[in-house]
Amino acid sequence: MDARSWRAIAPWAGLAALVVLPLVLRDRYLVHLLVMAGIFVILSSSWNLLAGYTGQLNLGHAAFYGIGAYTSALLAIKLGISPWLGLVLGGLVAACFGLLLGVPALRLSGPYLAITTIGFAEILRLVAMNWVDLTRGSLGLYGIPPLTPIPLPGGKSLTFTSEVSAYYVILVLCLLSLACCRRLVNSDFGISARSLRDDEMAAASVGIDVNAYKLAIFMLSAFFAGLAGAFFAHYQRLVSPDTLSTAETFTILTMVMLGGLGTLTGPVVGAVVLTFLAEGLRFVEDWVKMDVRLIIYGLLLILTILFMRGGMVGLFDRFRRPAAQPGRE
Amino acid sequence: MEILRTKDLTKNFGGLCAVDKISFSLYAGEIVGLIGPNGAGKTTLINLLSGFFPPSSGRIVFEEQDVTGFKAHQLNELGVARTFQVVRVFNKLTVLENVLSAQVDRRQMGPWELVRRAILPPRGEHQRYQKECEAAERLLEFVGIAQYRDEPAENLPYALSKRLEIARALATNPTLLLLDEPSSGLNPRELDDQITIIKRINQQGISILIIEHVMKVIMNISHRLIVLQYGEKIAEGLPQEVYSDPQVVEAYLGGDAHAQH
Amino acid sequence: MESSLLLQQIVNGIILGSVYSLIALGLTMIFGVMKISNFAHGDYSMVGAYVAVFLMAWLPGWLGWVGSILAAAAVVGVLGVVTERLVFRPLLTRWTDIDIIMVSIGLFILLENLAHLVFGATPRMLKDPFGGAVFDLGLFSTSQLRVFCLVFSCVAIAVLQLFLNRSRLGVAIRATSQNRFAAQLMGININTVYTLTFSLGAALAGVGGVLYGTLFAISPVMGAIPTQKAFVVTIMGGMGHMRGAILGGFILGVAETLGGNYLSMAYKNAIGFMILILVLLLRPSGLFGRRQ
Ligand SMILES: Nc1ncnc2c1ncn2[C@@H]1O[C@H](COP(=O)(O)OP(=O)(O)O)[C@@H](O)[C@H]1O
Numbered sequence: 009m010d011a012r013s014w015r016a017i018a019p020w021a022g023l024a025a026l027v028v029l030p031l032v033l034r035d036r037y038l039v040h041l042l043v044m045a046g047i048f049v050i051l052s053s054s055w056n057l058l059a060g061y062t063g064q065l066n067l068g069h070a071a072f073y074g075i076g077a078y079t080s081a082l083l084a085i086k087l088g089i090s091p092w093l094g095l096v097l098g099g100l101v102a103a104c105f106g107l108l109l110g111v112p113a114l115r116l117s118g119p120y121l122a123i124t125t126i127g128f129a130e131i132l133r134l135v136a137m138n139w140v141d142l143t144r145g146s147l148g149l150y151g152i153p154p155l156t157p158i159p160l161p162g163g164k165s166l167t168f169t170s171e172v173s174a175y176y177v178i179l180v181l182c183l184l185s186l187a188c189c190r191r192l193v194n195s196d197f198g199i200s201a202r203s204l205r206d207d208e209m210a211a212a213s214v215g216i217d218v219n220a221y222k223l224a225i226f227m228l229s230a231f232f233a234g235l236a237g238a239f240f241a242h243y244q245r246l247v248s249p250d251t252l253s254t255a256e257t258f259t260i261l262t263m264v265m266l267g268g269l270g271t272l273t274g275p276v277v278g279a280v281v282l283t284f285l286a287e288g289l290r291f292v293e294d295w296v297k298m299d300v301r302l303i304i305y306g307l308l309l310i311l312t313i314l315f316m317r318g319g320m321v322g323l324f325d326r327f328r329r330p331a332a333q334p335g336r337e
Numbered sequence: 338m339e340i341l342r343t344k345d346l347t348k349n350f351g352g353l354c355a356v357d358k359i360s361f362s363l364y365a366g367e368i369v370g371l372i373g374p375n376g377a378g379k380t381t382l383i384n385l386l387s388g389f390f391p392p393s394s395g396r397i398v399f400e401e402q403d404v405t406g407f408k409a410h411q412l413n414e415l416g417v418a419r420t421f422q423v424v425r426v427f428n429k430l431t432v433l434e435n436v437l438s439a440q441v442d443r444r445q446m447g448p449w450e451l452v453r454r455a456i457l458p459p460r461g462e463h464q465r466y467q468k469e470c471e472a473a474e475r476l477l478e479f480v481g482i483a484q485y486r487d488e489p490a491e492n493l494p495y496a497l498s499k500r501l502e503i504a505r506a507l508a509t510n511p512t513l514l515l516l517d518e519p520s521s522g523l524n525p526r527e528l529d530d531q532i533t534i535i536k537r538i539n540q541q542g543i544s545i546l547i548i549e550h551v552m553k554v555i556m557n558i559s560h561r562l563i564v565l566q567y568g569e570k571i572a573e574g575l576p577q578e579v580y581s582d583p584q585v586v587e588a589y590l591g592g593d594a595h596a597q598h
Numbered sequence: 599m600e601s602s603l604l605l606q607q608i609v610n611g612i613i614l615g616s617v618y619s620l621i622a623l624g625l626t627m628i629f630g631v632m633k634i635s636n637f638a639h640g641d642y643s644m645v646g647a648y649v650a651v652f653l654m655a656w657l658p659g660w661l662g663w664v665g666s667i668l669a670a671a672a673v674v675g676v677l678g679v680v681t682e683r684l685v686f687r688p689l690l691t692r693w694t695d696i697d698i699i700m701v702s703i704g705l706f707i708l709l710e711n712l713a714h715l716v717f718g719a720t721p722r723m724l725k726d727p728f729g730g731a732v733f734d735l736g737l738f739s740t741s742q743l744r745v746f747c748l749v750f751s752c753v754a755i756a757v758l759q760l761f762l763n764r765s766r767l768g769v770a771i772r773a774t775s776q777n778r779f780a781a782q783l784m785g786i787n788i789n790t791v792y793t794l795t796f797s798l799g800a801a802l803a804g805v806g807g808v809l810y811g812t813l814f815a816i817s818p819v820m821g822a823i824p825t826q827k828a829f830v831v832t833i834m835g836g837m838g839h840m841r842g843a844i845l846g847g848f849i850l851g852v853a854e855t856l857g858g859n860y861l862s863m864a865y866k867n868a869i870g871f872m873i874l875i876l877v878l879l880l881r882p883s884g885l886f887g888r889r890q
């Protein structure tokens with residue numbers, strides 16, 4: 009087969025592989041890891057939309073994740089709203105907060121934006137800790153219902169308590185959010201969005217409403233994080249204020265930098281690699297009897313930025329076409 | 338027909354009055370040269386006309402509409418396009434994408450509409466995109482950089498990136514084009530090409546306000562000149578008249594430094 | 599509300615604020631000169647505090663105290679040079695805000711967890727060389743240690759000002775902070791200034807950490823808080839402005855203590871961020887920075 013037909017087949021083959029993967033693995037724990045990797049794929053891709061494509065450094069991304077998780081969990085517990093609806097509502101409420109943070113963020117950049125977004129997440133974490141009547145404080149919300157079964161014709165129903173079923177749900181969510189990211193980057197909309205990262209002033213000069221674009225992307229980024237959070241709530245069935253912590257954001261950004269900032273595949277690669285690396289390191293930790301996991305995260309982040317700009321995807325590209333540098337006139 | 342009029346347009350930076358009560362008109366199909374020594378306020382005037390700064394006082398009327406205080410993107414949508422003194426192309430985008438970025442039909446699109454578009458492709462998007470690509474390629478050919486269409490813009494040589502900026506500005510379908518020193522840093526051959534391009538743009542009926550230091554260019558192409566000094570308009574008229582105006586000779590050509598190159 | 603209680607709170611706030619000022623001064627100096635926003639800054643304070651923990655176990659009383667502060671300055675100063683050379687310097691020629699902030703976050707994660715590995719998770723307290731003696735002025739009282747803390751930070755801030763205004767190196771630092779290129783043209787060796795500034799800035803955080811350790815528990819994860827406070831203070835005062843950072847520190851200290859007591863203890867840590875957001879919305883160049 010020639011290269012063209014390979015390229016046409018590859019995505020379908022990849023999808024087929026993803027569909028059969030949990031059936032082949034037959035290991036509940038490994039499938040659980042895949043689910044977690046899926047959650048982080050959404051989180052890191054959505055963070056990357058903002059940082060990678062508009063250059064806005066949001067260090068409070070975990071807040072949107074937590075908002076989605078708390079929203080959907082509370083709606084289900086207190087009001088009995090279907091978790092399926094909760095997924096969407098979690099995303100929407102997160103998007104509203106995205107708007108709330110996005111408006112002041114328009115005027116900020118660099119360290120100013122970074123610390124403001126940390127503050128935003130920190131304030132929300134304190135609310136989750138202290139509004140005990142609503143959130144049960146640092147104990148967290150437990151007893152969150154799982155995604156409700158979908159009745160099938162013939163009296164049976166599809167349940168969502170197993171890891172494998174959760175895997176298929178998160179797979180769909182991942183594909184949806186990645187499709188949206190791809191549109192954002194490759195469509196005409198995406199060209200304009202990427203242009204702001206390079207030069208906002210020039211973008212304004214060709215009629216791009218820089219603020220509208222930034223807000224739109226801020227909301228989308230928050231929406232997907234909220235969606236991931238809502239899914240997490242019904243999967244783990246426990247949400248604590250830790251979901252909102254800055255440490256969670258730092259994990260996300262390590263994934264994105266490791267995979268490749270400002271690329272579509274980078275965050276996906278980073279999320280999967282780091283999720284499984286963390287597990288691998290757990291064995292190392294048992295062996296050396298030391299907590300080395302986070303030390304390695306820190307080192308990875310530093311080394312990636314110093315020596316591997318463009319992350320793993322960038323590295324791969326360099327190998328694939330080593331002399332891609334077009335000559336100057 | 339008058340397409341642009343300013344009345345007592347003023348811009349203060351702290352204590353400094355960079356543009357001081359400037360009134361002038363620009364008529365359809367004209368090329369007007371804006372000259373004056375460095376720091377005279379020429380770039381600031383263009384920044385005001387293209388909406389990058391709000392004026393401190395005074396008014397701007399574009400095509401009979403008062404556009405004072407409009408933002409840059411709004412003015413662009415009304416038909417004002419510009420280039421920058423120091424080139425500002427989108428470095429990481431390809432040359433073609435640079436032009437495409439300017440073509441998207443995004444009139445009146447707020448964040449909500451953008452979100453909707455990001456998620457749901459509007460109907461006929463693909464065909465429109467094809468058409469835009471074709472139009473963009475025609476513009477690249479027009480300025481003579483079509484063979485670079487898929488290169489990142491940062492790889493373009495300086496002279497060509499200036500042309501890319503012009504193509505990008507044209508992609509927004511302007512009625513008025515503001516050029517900030519389009520030929521600075523060009524060698525004589527590139528300069529001739531640039532003059533040709535500017536003239537051909539004007540032949541399409543686009544009015545041009547051009548800041549220029551290079552005498553050859555300014556005398557060759559402009560129908561009228563406006564001279565600024567210390568933010569004030571000190572002269573206005575036909576090129577020959579202006580150059581024989583003693584006040585201009587005194588202020589601007591006295592040192593003779595600029596006139597030579 | 600008793601006025602003496604209010605007075606007491608204000609005094610506590612000022613003491614806390616003096617520590618914030620010290621730590622924030624280091625951050626603002628480094629930002630002013632090198633345009634580096636270091637999110638690992640608070641970890642220099644953490645290391646400084648641990649230096650004190652170990653030294654005071656060795657040297658009792660007064661000696662331990664003075665020794666700790668000197669040792670913290672020295673150890674953290676060296677750590678500052680090392681991190682600057684290894685982590686930040688390679689980025690300075692091709693830096694973007696995002697790269698610098700990210701790399702400093704990497705450093706933050708690394709230092710915090712290294713400390714966890716080396717020192718363990720158990721929180722520690724510093725021994726009080728005054729044996730808990732209290733300074734009672736009638737209207738309010740405060741431990742002698744806290745008074746010492748305040749006096750020491752004020753002296754340190756004053757010495758720093760003298761150094762920056764009078765010594766040749768200090769003037770070079772200020773010149774570079776105002777205009778890097780002009781400073782280079784004047785024959786200032788920019789690399790020396792960078793190294794010195796970074797080391798001095800880190801040492802300030804280290805010393806601040808020892809003082810911070812007299813007020814709060816010391817643990818490997820403590821660094822995040824001083825980092826946040828230092829950024830709030832620095833932005834409040836205008837990034838890169840020394841005077842602004844000093845005043846900002848005191849303002850934050852007093853605001854937090856009062857807010858913590860009269861509004862809500864649980865949200866004490868949010869107060870700084872609220873102030874930050876207000877400042878950024880109303881006066882983006884900082885309370886004391888020049889308007890743009
Ligand atoms: N954003 C700004 N802030 C403060 N001063 C400015 C700004 N832009 C321009 N100026 C000042 O306004 C004056 C006019 O500058 P400019 O319009 O760039 O002159 P020209 O383009 O004619 O060389 C100069 O003194 C310049 O320093």
Ligand SMILES: [Mg+2]
Nearest residue numbers: 379380381422
């Ligand atoms: Mg100019």
